[in-house]
Amino acid sequence: MSKRYKVMAGVLIAFLAVLILAEASQPEPINWFKGYGKQDKIPFGTYVFHEQLPSVINANRIEEVNIPPFEFLQDSTLPAGSTYFFLNGSVYNDATESNKLLEWVGRGNTLFVSAGSISKTILDSLWLGLNFYSETANQKKRPLVNFTNPRLKAERPFRLNKDVGTVYFDEIDTLKTTVLGVFDLIRDNDSSQIKKPKVNFIKTPYKNGTVYLHTFPEGFTNVFMLDSTNAEYTAKALSYLPDDGTIYLDQYYKNSKEYAVSPLRLILTNKYLKWSWYLLILVAILWVIFEGKRKQRSIPVIQPLPNKTLDYTRTIAGMYLDKKDNRQIAMHQINHILEHIRSVYTLSTERFSQDFVEKLTAKSGKPQSEIKTLVDYIILIRQKAVVSEDELIKLNTLVENFKNTH
Structure with missing residues (x-):
């Protein structure tokens, strides 16, 4: 709560307190209700x-x-x-x-x-x-x-x-x-x-x-x-x-019944307790108005972290290209496509048998000849100690064709 609100609330509470005190100090008006209750000390009580x-x-x-x-x-x-x-x-x-x-x-x-x-x-x-x-x-x-x-x-x-x-x-x-x-x-x-x-x-x-x-x-x-x-x-x-x-x-x-029908009867029948009760309610209302508001600091805008994956990939690829390490790049390419096969088609890639080719053909919906060409070329590249740039390009072409036509 700001200082201005505190001053306004204090003035309002003081004003209400003076009004309530003035009202409570007034003589209580005579109650002419004909109750005939044995406990009633009003004029028409008994x-x-x-x-x-x-x-x-x-x-x-x-x-x-x-x-x-x-x-x-x-x-x-x-x-x-x-x-x-x-x-x-x-x-x-x-x-x-x-x-x-x-x-x-x-x-x-x-x-x-x-x-x-x-x-x-x-x-x-x-x-x-x-x-x-x-x-x-x-x-x-x-x-x-x-x-x-x-x-x-x-x-x-x-x-x-x-x-x-x-x-x-x-x-x-x-x-x-x-x-x-x-x-x-x-x-x-x-x-x-x-x-x-x-x-x-x-x-x-x-x-x-x-x-x-x-x-x-x-x-x-x-x-x-x-x-x-x-x-x-x-x-x-x-x-x-x-x-x-x-x-x-x-x-x-x-x-007029002898027993109170409301728990507040004792308070409301006594003018001092009654006005104290009213003051308590007013203070509670003021508290809700001034203090009950939701307090929250402004939340700074946090920019999401940029995706550096592509830059990282380009950097690593550039390092390998600069070193002319075609075989290492080919191995990464092979590992990547095998991980893709395991996660998408749930097939084991430990053995490249005829059964593996047939299952991958059935699940991928691609021609068996295309699958067979990809598998045979992966086996060939793995066996080579040195991979030429043309072989690396061909491997990449086969991998991309398999993934993109899916």
Whole structure:
């Protein structure tokens, strides 16, 4: 990396670090997600509720359930007189699971559901109807809640100081259903009374058991319980639960799961770790851009070595010609043609017999007379002590004719 690139990278990293530091130093925005998770300390989590629950109900009676109700209720050893407690923004059991729950309730158990959306199968089985309450004339959607029982009813209704959607029972079986709680929206900034009550908490029997339905799950959240005396409302709502028997707290139907589904959740939920993680990624990207480029010095052009074979041959031939050593040149010529025969036709050249001539004729495709003339002349030259220039030329002619006509 050149010095210029290093300076640019340093300035860019410093600029990004300042931006990240400025962002990380900002106060973390409030998370208004309605998670209802027991581990969530956000406004609409239920951390406070689960922390305070053992002070209202004996902890030995509480058992958490992390599997679907249909699967949990398959256990035939569950004791009678128990309570199944659901708390979430929506608890929508399908028809099969709803019937399984009602069947379990009918054997003398209790079902308590606090949710803004409840299974239609359960509502239809209990002759109930839900409706979303909205009043366009009232811009604020901050609910007031209270009980109908004179012993539990507070002088001033309990207030949630946050705009939320509200649901109420618009159809109930008045012969069987008991109204336990009502709500209304704040009107004219007057939170001292509920002027137009709507039913949001009921009790209804089902065979040998009891069903409690509560459409204000926000009453069990952190933001509600930590505001003024609102925790009193939560405790009074729980007072309707049976005094004995196991209470099964559902942890399956939750908008926010207790266990992280991503390994990075711990990092991304902490703003300091999150911005450190982002900075690490940015630095890695910059490294790839500036340092990850292929580095290679220029490769010098190397000229191939020239073929000196022809020059060498000419030099050697010139030496022999200058010395007039025709026989030595002839021997080289003979050795050359014999090596050619061995390598091309795979024939042994130790003996020049009639069989050798016939095989060379067959493999080379040349006339046998030509092959015979070449072989006889090679034998003749080998026997001579002195080779004339004409004989050397004739040998060369025979060799070249044999090779060139191939």
